Amino acid sequence: AAGRPVLxxxxxESQRRFNTDLYMYSNGDILFxxxxLITSLKEIKRFTKAHNIxxxxxxxxxxxxxFYSTSGDTIEIISGLDEEITRRGQGTKLxxxxxxxxxxxxxTSFPWDAMPDFVVSVPAFDNWLLMFSNKADIATFDITATNLAVHQAGAPKFIDNDYNKSASNNMELYNESIISYGGTSIYCCKWKTMYDGGGKVIIVKNPTFKNECIGKLKIPVENLLDENIFQG
Known part of the structure; x- marks a missing residue:
């Protein structure tokens, strides 16, 4: 994988080493x-348990x-606490x-054994996850409306030969799996979190989820949904 981790x-490996309710991947330049985040995930846990998902x-x-510009102006995080993250997120766009x-x-909620060897921090692996999940009838949740994730933007991407090899590897795997390329947007999640009138996080059906969000895949998804995969 040209020196990059395979997702x-x-x-x-994380699930082998640690026993916890949820496991998370994030790019290193995201501030939460x-x-x-925790309030949103608690509602996900409650909802999936209540509905046997x-x-x-x-x-x-x-x-x-x-956070960075070529003129040399940079922003440094002082505390990293929620109050500071809120300030950094004010006035920003999605x-x-x-x-x-x-x-x-x-x-046990996702069959990681079935995923191709996508590497992280280059394109395609995240889009594949969303498209595969919707095709495989794995419930997809979007927590954008109740979670604040701030991208530290501005720094130029370091692209070398290893980056190009990794990107080429991911695109090859992606093209081997995908027939139609719709359904890569976050708006194609089946469920979404939102706040009710009292400020409580709730989950509703996502009105932007359409039939077009279900992509066509070359891989035999039905063979990847054997119940044994999901036994914990």
Missing amino acids: RQMFI HIKK RRFIVFGGRREAK GLSNAQDYFITSK
């Missing part, structure tokens, strides 16, 4: 409002905050809807 192996994966969008920079599953 599938990261989750499998921890209280909002055993197969699920959680996604979310990011807000773009300029990033690209097809950039899923973080996602969360439980130990």
Whole structure:
């Protein structure tokens, strides 16, 4: 993988080493409002248990905050506490809807063994996850509306030969799996979190989820949904 971690192996190894309710991947340049994140995930846990949803994966969008510019102006994080993250997120806009920079599953809610050897921090692996999950009838949740994830934007991407090899590897795997390329947007999650009138996090059906969100895949998804995969 040209020196970059393979996402599938990261989750499998983390789940082997640690026993916890949820496991999360995030790009290293994302700052989270921890209280909002935990509150959103608690509602996901409650909802999936109440509705007997055993197969699920959680996604979310990011807000773009300029931390670096070529003129030398940079912003440094002082405390990293929720209050500071709130300030950094004020006045920012949502990033690209097809950039899923973080996602969360439980130990048994997603079949990581079935995922190709995508590497992290280059394109395609996140889009594949969303498309595969919707095709495989794994419940997809979008927590953008109740979670604050701030992207430390502005720093130029370091692209070398290893980066290009990794990106080429991911695109090859992606093209081997995908027939139609719809359904890569965060708006294609089946469920979403929101606040009710009293400020409580709730989960509702996502009105932007359409039939077009179910992509066509070359891989035999039905063979990957054997019940044994999901036994914890």
